[in-house]
């Protein structure tokens with residue numbers, strides 16, 4: 231069994247910040263062709279290095295724009311780093327953006343199958359878990375309603391219920407629990423704790439230091455795309471609160 235489940239090796243990512251608005255692909259192509267697209271280059275992450283062992287629960291903390299979500303997206307394979315390499319071992323349940331992998335025009339039940347298949351579950355597995363998802367998300371009267379009519383908390387309930395029907399090797403949770411109400415947050419914490427006890431590795435982003443302390447043993451502090459600290463949650467959050 232591989233002891234290291236996430237290896238982030240000298241990862242940097244550069245974004246282009248375009249200086250003018252481009253409203254369509256056609257306009258983009260014309261401007262590009264005429265070399266009228268001007269942009270600044272900006273490093274959102276620089277030289278990030280760390281490893282995560284099986285069963286660890288790790289928080290990424292830092293101020294707005296410090297690079298937390300970008301790093302989670304790179305680990306989940308949604309973004310490719312400009313430099314460096316990320317290796318992950320095992321199944322990943324990514325809960326990165328509210329509503330990602332959902333079709334807003336479809337009902338919650340239909341989205342169970344759409345989102346579930348994106349996460350790699352078969353139709354028959356999902357059929358078996360439908361009741362479980364309904365119960366965990368508590369969307370009883372809304373299960374056959376298009377999710378465009380849902381609140382952000384309701385979408386988070388559905389997303390979390392689907393992503394966690396099976397115990398993934400790596401669970402990635404970016405902030406989305408914050409839109410759930412108190413009861414649902416407690417329910418999610420309980421399910422996360424159950425997964426951790428079964429050996430799941432957690433990568434967690436939250437602006438609530440209380441939540442981070444409750445769930446994570448280790449924290450990595452990012453500032454302006456650089457890693458400032460990596461260690462015990464108590465110690466790293468102390469550094470963060472003094473910034």
Ligand SMILES: Nc1ncnc2c1ncn2[C@@H]1O[C@H](COP(=O)(O)OP(=O)(O)OP(=O)(O)O)[C@@H](O)[C@H]1O
Nearest residue numbers: 245246247274292293294295296297298299300301
């Ligand atoms: N696709 C993109 N194109 C250009 N810049 C981007 C892109 N995605 C993120 N950025 C920039 O990268 C930086 C890091 O963003 P990121 O969303 O990772 O920060 P964060 O720490 O998660 O912030 P928050 O706490 O506000 O959620 C920000 O300056 C952001 O504007």
